[in-house]
Amino acid sequence: MTMRKLGLSIYPDHSDFEKNKAYLELGHKYGFSRIFMSMLEVQGSVEETKAKYQKIVDVGNKLGYQTIIDVSPRIFDQLHISYDDLEFFHDLHVAGIRLDQGFDGATEAMLSYNKYGLIIELNMSNNVDYLNNIISYQANTSHIYGCHNFYPQVGTALPYDFFMKCSERFRKFNIHTAAFVASQVGNMGPWNVNDGLPTLEMDRRLPIEVQTKHLFASNMIDDVIIGNAYASEEELKAMSSLNRYQVEFHINFVPDVNEIEKTVALTPQHFRRGDMNNLVIRSTMPRVTYKEVPNKPHDNEQEFQRGDVLVGNDGFGIYKNELQIVLQPHSEARKNKIGSISPDELILLDFIKPWSKFKFSE
Known part of the structure; x- marks a missing residue:
């Protein structure tokens, strides 16, 4: 290359x-x-x-x-x-x-x-x-x-x-x-x-x-x-x-996004888990790095849509502070919507394969 x-x-x-x-x-x-x-x-x-x-x-x-x-x-x-x-x-x-x-x-x-x-x-x-x-x-x-x-x-x-x-x-x-x-x-x-x-x-x-x-x-x-x-x-x-050299999504944060969620989105080098699924792209390291940091529920009652960015809240046990990008619409009160990817960039989701690296910018 x-x-x-x-x-x-x-x-x-x-x-x-x-x-x-x-x-x-x-x-x-x-x-x-x-x-x-x-x-x-x-x-x-x-x-x-x-x-x-x-x-x-x-x-x-x-x-x-x-x-x-x-x-x-x-x-x-x-x-x-x-x-x-x-x-x-x-x-x-x-x-x-x-x-x-x-x-x-x-x-x-x-x-x-x-x-x-x-x-x-x-x-x-x-x-x-x-x-x-x-x-x-x-x-x-x-x-x-x-x-x-x-x-x-x-x-x-x-x-x-x-x-x-x-x-x-x-x-x-x-x-x-x-x-x-x-x-x-x-x-x-x-x-x-x-x-x-x-x-x-x-x-x-x-x-x-x-x-x-x-x-x-x-x-x-x-x-x-x-x-x-x-x-x-x-x-x-x-x-x-x-x-x-890697996909960097432009994220539009929701008004109630909190400090830990911004940190989870913007700080780590994200990669998609190798054992993938069709529902969400999972970046699981933040839940380890930030496992001690509390994260109250907010923006967790609606149906999440493709391109929404989610972070596990205090109700999600071991999955608290795991970051996910929605691929298929679903509802889950244990996840907070922290923002969404710019609509123009939804075409880039298809390139996030197992182990693909990706980032977010505000």
Whole structure:
């Protein structure tokens, strides 16, 4: 598993240099370190194109970004670039190129040995034997990355199950992976339709940090990139402050939550018991750690709903101060409702398997 990174997208053909520079500086402030750069449409001569892209890539390089540029066979033709010589991209100072369309396997394998050491990034959003084929040609896998597509048109992004199947093909070979989330304010992409630019359709309208948590929780994605530009500073900040390595639920506490319950929720490293059940996710260590601390009943008469967070009260004997997250509605007077998970984050409950680690933030 590599370190997980956050990324931004830049569209030099639809934007001005100063705005892009300011965006990269803002991203750098919040720890973003990858750039997806679109080169699916080119205006002007080879030299003009080179100068324009190089200028913004150099800004990113100075700030410590890794830039991968998205290209199609049409661009190779338009700019008279040969697959045997990637000097044009080396001159742009990018770290790699993303092949928006695939070739025959042998070509990609050969490209992975290019003399400039450029990363060759493959399109992950197809559930076909593409990667196996490339690897069977003895590709240089350390220089091969995978990156999903994004989908500007509402309703056309990937369903979750299909996304998982496509991603598993890359995970199997330990290939570095990336996917996209959508800013809710950015309105720039590669085309003139822009309903957000996510990889997953179910993520399209969610807050950006929830989309990011979702992709990381799948355990299939190393780098999460914002597909559309420009995301707001609030969005960059929200993404930068989330936990990239375990699910951290945002909890909304009830008014009567007490000190011990807040401590039980916010202090320990929670993990789900290995012997799981379908009713609740149980984090049982707090009942040991805080077994001496009293906890009076409150908010214990209603029917608890999926995503409610409960703590055992004084009436619950050995289970006092055990923390639980509700999966199926039920009633139990020996448990206090201390809060609930944000509705947008209920999709993350499915990722809490036996022994999964998780946390809460207020």
